[in-house]
Each structure stands twice: as structure tokens, then as C-alpha cells.
Amino acid sequence: MAIFVDMFQKDIYISRRKELMKLLDGEKGIAVFIGNVEAPAQYKDNCYKFRQDSTWLYYFGIDEPRFAATIDLESGEQTIYADDVSIDDIIWMGPQPSVAEQAARVGVEHSAPYGKLDLIVSAALVQGRPVHTIPPSRWYNNMKVQSLGIDRPSEALIKAIIKMRLVKKPEEIAELDNAGILGQKMHTVARKGIRIGRKEQEIVGEMEGVTLSEGWGVSFATILTQHGEVFHNHGHDALIAPGKLMVIDAGAENNSHYASDFTRTYPTGGKFTPRQRDIYQIVYDCNALAYSLTKPGVAYRDVHLAATRLMLERLGDLGLVKGSVDDMMELGIAGLFMPHGLGHNMGLDVHDMEDLGEDLVGYDPDQKRSPLLGLRSLRMARRLVPGNVITDEPGIYFIPDLIELWKKEGTDKGHVNYGALREGYYDFGGIRLEDDVLVTESGARRLGGPRLPASPDEVEAAMAADKA
């Protein structure tokens, strides 16, 4: 906790809450914030590593379990609810700051026992005052919101939080750069660990150890697989085989709980086959195009469309698709090869604020989600503004089951060269490249330190240097 509160000044929390109240000007009632509690992994006292709620961290900073807070939107009164430790606890835990001290450190004047939150919420409900909350993510918060008698989340509160957290201020950008550097370090350790015959899990441990030595840990479950075409593959039992492509999609969460999220794809033996290099180059070029288009005023939905258009053109050059690119765009043919979106917002959450509502977070009010495969999974479509932090992560995958399904159903209207795919690509796997990008006043900047090797030549050179 100390780190987080030292790093950010009290004034930052005060001004964030002030801005929130300003955005909620005219709303009645109270806003309720429920911090996370410990989550048992085995028995009740053997818990997962504590992870505080991101919205709580953003407005209140205290990185300890079982805290809650209210902001009275009419009087402006702010209160933190938590229990002071007993004398017995002090013997086992050492001296602990009181709740009042912790509240004061983040600029909150009032504090009360945790149980008092129930009374405050009940009183508000009885008086017919609105009680504003966000959708709960964790099992406990779910139970707590229900037991408080709050029947639904507050759209006004959600929208105000999204508005603020979508635009990262300098102190947050510094944290995201820091998390980026740690994520890059993690990826470098992973790349150096790739050797034919090793078990994937060995590398996962090495890279995750880095995140624990310098940060909170991983920002999400590490994807490290020679089957990049299987998106939800979290098993790491396989041995590294020659001639394969290894997709590593992983990120670090730093000690202040900001995330990074990078993907790189490596030829397991250190050299791409010509076929691998062709596809890799397309993904690389799509990533570069997307980056070059990223700037204020541009809708990220249009960046996704530009990248997938380039992808189709280039897959056409390889003879894997055919016909008018405009027609293929209309039909969503790119979705067969890239059935996911180009990117998502990132911040304290890897998919920033995902539980506040994907459309509210990622879509402008006049934007509608497309029903097309791939585009429909785009999490960030908004017109960009300076301070947005997004991922740029195109990929190409050959998913035999999906290709066969399209063939059977004729989804491609004759644009896909199924013969070529079946002959040459059913054992290919997949390729994805991902960077974390900050939208600046004039364009964009990749977060973290020097970029991880990305072009086919850079990747081969780095792997050759690793072996030397």
C-alpha cells in the first residue's frame, strides 16, 4: 500500500473525486464504492494474492482488503468504511495505521467501521435517495451489493467513471510506461528461453518470476502456445517442437497495479519458414499501418477496418482469398483469419473497465457494434482523444474447424481459396503482434521502453543473438 500512496499524491485522489462529483452534478443520493476483499484459493485463510478493485484504486488508492466508501452527491461528504485492527492483530501484524489515518492519506475526512456502510445505504434507500454503484465483478462484491439491497448499477456513475478513466493523465502514463518496461523485460526473458525440447511451462515460470520480482505479477493469465490459433489455450504442458510458431501474449501488472499487454510470435527454431515469414510480414504491416493511423479524431473502428483491408489485400496476393476487396470487407471475410478486434483500452485493468460495459467503454454514442465476425469483437471503436491507451494487436490464424464451418455454410460467397488453405495452412497455427499505444496530441507513442523486436528480421536477429 505504501508504494501506491507514496507514488501518487493525496491531491490526485482529491482532485479525481472532485472531478467525479462535478460530472455527477445534479444527481441526487450517494455513490457507493466497494473495495475488494480477500479471495480464498483453498481454505478461507489461504487466499490468492490480494488484488484491489481498479475503480477503488483510481478514486481512493488504499490497497488493502475490506474497505468501502461513500460520496454524498448532494452534500459532498466523503466517508471511508473499514475496521481498525485489534490489539491481538497488532501483535501478529505489527503496528498498523488506523482507518482514519489511511483515509486522511488519500484526503478523505470521515471514516467509520465497515458495518456502518449497511446502515448508511439502508437509510438512503428508506429515504428514497438514489444509491449509485458500479456493476460488481467479484463474487463477494456481488453478494455485498445484493445484501445492501441495491437493485441495479447507476448508468450516471458508470458513464462519469468511464469518461475519466478513458483519458490517462501524466501520472498514469508514467505508470503505464513502467508496466510496459516490465512487460517487455518479461517478454525478453521468454524469448531467450525458447529452445527445442523445453516444456512450455518452464518459460512461463521464468517470465512470470520477473513480474513478481519487480511488480504485482501478471496482468492476466499468460498465453504461451504453439497453437496460436486456439485462443483460450492456457495449458503449458507441451514441449517446444521444431518448425512451430510460438505465440506469447502476456503482460505485467506493476506494483501500482497498472497493466501492460504485449504479444510476440516466434519461430521455435529461430528462423521463419518462407510461408511463416509471408504471413508474419502481413501481420507486421497491419500492426504498423494501425499505429500510423492512430491519432486524435480518428475512430479506432476505422483503424481496425484499414488494417483488415490491408490484410485481405495481402492474403489475396498469396492466393488465399480472391475477388473484390470491397466486397470482402462488406462480407467480413477478414474475420475468418482474424476473428477478434484490433484492440482494447488498457489501464488499471488490462481490458480497461470491461465490467462497466464493453459498449459504454469502447463505443461512442453514435457507434453501433457490427455483427460481422472479428469486427463484432472489437472492444475499442471510439474516436480517439489524447490520453487514450489502447492495444494494437492484429493477428492471422488458420483455424481448421472455423474454415470448415465457413466452407460448409458458404459464408465466404466464393472469396476463400479453401483448397490452398487445406493444402498449406491447416497445421500453420497463428501469428499475433501486439503493442500498447498512447494517443498523444499529435499522433501516438508506443508505451514502455525500446520496442520489442517486431519485424521478421528483428525477431530472427534477436533469436540468433540469444543463442550466441
Next chain:
Amino acid sequence: MAIFVDMFQKDIYISRRKELMKLLDGEKGIAVFIGNVEAPAQYKDNCYKFRQDSTWLYYFGIDEPRFAATIDLESGEQTIYADDVSIDDIIWMGPQPSVAEQAARVGVEHSAPYGKLDLIVSAALVQGRPVHTIPPSRWYNNMKVQSLGIDRPSEALIKAIIKMRLVKKPEEIAELDNAGILGQKMHTVARKGIRIGRKEQEIVGEMEGVTLSEGWGVSFATILTQHGEVFHNHGHDALIAPGKLMVIDAGAENNSHYASDFTRTYPTGGKFTPRQRDIYQIVYDCNALAYSLTKPGVAYRDVHLAATRLMLERLGDLGLVKGSVDDMMELGIAGLFMPHGLGHNMGLDVHDMEDLGEDLVGYDPDQKRSPLLGLRSLRMARRLVPGNVITDEPGIYFIPDLIELWKKEGTDKGHVNYGALREGYYDFGGIRLEDDVLVTESGARRLGGPRLPASPDEVEAAMAADKA
């Protein structure tokens, strides 16, 4: 999942369930087993690493989220409840075995959708049939049990499970040795990482990386601290300072989810001061005495008492306590220096089966918990039988707040030399040594590979070799 099921044979699960039913012979109704679900860390789709319920693993083995099972105690019918993945899921997750296949792999004949569990339990309750469950540990399981309308856990089921899980069979002992070896590797990496000026967190990451490379991860939150006297200290911000004692209490969970749990205490500079060595030697001798007394028929409560008696004798030799050792034992003076128990059961849980009830697990029916500090925290008091796996973890701590409290309240009745403690030990910290021990037919065996350096000379020699 594959690993776990490959390693243990189907027959093992069948025979465990058969033994359970035999122990419950004469009971009516159904036994319900609820496996764990994913636990969100951030938003709903960003979860902690999945950890299955230990009792579920013991009887059903399937290491996947959202499974449940029933055993009809009258008809013997066994059913597994889970949902098959959809065609969409298969595209993203690759081909998955069906629930029926997974059930068959662990010898269960019947399977049904997850939602059917609610109907089966409702039907049983309506018919007035008893529904046996264990106390839920995790937030979800809590909600699930409540929503099923089950009002309390079943003592008959709990007792039968404890009876079985307390005695480890050969296939479990092999896993515990495996987890022990991994835990020892983790500790060796940690010891090699101790250097003045390093941040504690760096070592934590290095040692936890080892557990992730070869196992599931840590079996509990790593304790690595230069304030061993503060038991619940999980922060790792401190830099390693000269002249301190570093307590490392940490263990690994292997890929089959068996735990290890070791503690070692190191002089940060590689050499004990004379005062540190004196106290260390006492802890070492208590650990050795406890090990030598560990054998079938002996109550582990008596082993705790023998170890703490030796501790008091030796603290008397140092002039820190005085008077009749019998009187001091009666008064529980040892609790001032070792306010915890000598050890606990270990298996699939680090504190094995803790949520089934500490007294039911750790105490024979004729044993009562002592109210004395230290002894009252003893988790394992039972008369030992071959197959018990326990920890042997004496410690000596100098906790200024606790010493001052005893002094103020006169708890020691004149046996404690407060002047000597205040003069020489308020900045000492603490020392603990812990091994994992299997009770054999003839005595005991320490689990894992070759023992981690333990005696003062062994520790100093190992640290000198690390530096060389």
C-alpha cells in the same frame, strides 16, 4: 487436467469413493460435492489462476471449473454435473472432451448438465432426504450452497472425509515428495538470492518463478521477512540489511496440487552473531527433538509439549526465563516465545482440510484444545498413525508488544527476565525452522529430497558456498 488424471489411475478415484461410501454406510440421502469455479481478480473474464477444491480433487480428480457431483448414499449412484462446450467454444478452445468422457475417466458412470444439480438437490430436500455437504470455503461455493437450500454441513460426511484424507496412501506420498523437492528448489534459489541491499521482492519473484516453471505455483503466500516476529507480514518492499535474520516460510504446490511448506532462517550477511546462533541452536534442537519423537502412537500434542519444554530449559540456560520448568509449562510461558503450534497436517491443502474444522481434523475425540498461548494454536494434536503428514516447525520470536503486554499483566508470574529481553532482544526478530514429515510404520521420514541446510554450521557453509 490431463496431467492429474494420467498420474492417478481411474481405479484410485473409484476406490476412494467406495471407501467413503463404506464409511457412510447406514447414512441416508445424497452427498453433494461442489467443485470450484473461476475467481475473478479484476473484471469477470480476468481471473486468478484456477485452483480446484481439494476435496473435489481427492474424490473426482477433474481439474476444471464448474463441476459438481452427487453420490446417492442409498443406491450408490454417482453423477457428475457440468456443461459441455458449444461449437463456438470449440472454435476458440480447440476440441474438448465431453463431460461424459471426463466423468468416465475418473470412473463415474452418469453425467448431467450443471443446472440439473439444483433439481436433484431440490427433489431430495422435498422428499425429506438428507443432503450431505462440506463447509464451503470460497465465496461462490458459499452462494451455491445457500441457493441450493442446504442449511448446514454434514458432520458424518466431514468426519468420513477427514478419516480418509488424514492418512496418505503411497500415491499421495509420492506427490508430497515431489512437491517437497520443488519447495526445496524454491528455497535454495531464495537462499542464493540473499545479498545485502537487494529488495526482498526480487527474491520472492525468483523463488515463485521456480514454482510456476515446474508446478502450479506457491502453496500459500510467501513469507520472506527480516521481521520474523511479525507473523502476518506479507509486504516485500524492504531492502536486505546487514546483521538481520531473514525468515523464509514458503512452499510449492505441484502440478497435481499437493503442497509443501518449509521454513528456513538465514543471517542476512551469511554469518550468525553469537546471540543469533544461540537462539538458532535452540530452535534447531527443538525441531530435531520433535522429529525424533514423531512415530505412530505418540500424540503430536505431546511432541509440541516436549519441544517447548526443551525450549524453556534452554532459554533458562541463557537467563531469559527462570524458575521451575514444570511451573513454566503449566503457565504456558513458552507461548511468549512461540505463540504458535508445532505443526499442522499437510496434503492437498497446506493446512490440510482446515475448513472442515480445525478440531475435527487435528484433535482426537478425547483431546481438548488448551487455552494457553501457543498450545491453543496447535492445529495437529492427534495420536499419530502411519500416513499422517505433518509439519515440524518450532520457532522463537521476540515480540516487543507481546512482551510488554505480559509484563504489564504479570502473565509470567515472575518467570520472565524482562530486563534481559529489553536489553538484548527487542531488535532480534524471530527464527523458525520447518520441515514436512511423514509418519511411517516405525517412525518418521522428512519429505522431499535431501534436507535443506538446517544446523547453524550447515546454513553458514551453504551461504559461504553460494557466495564462492
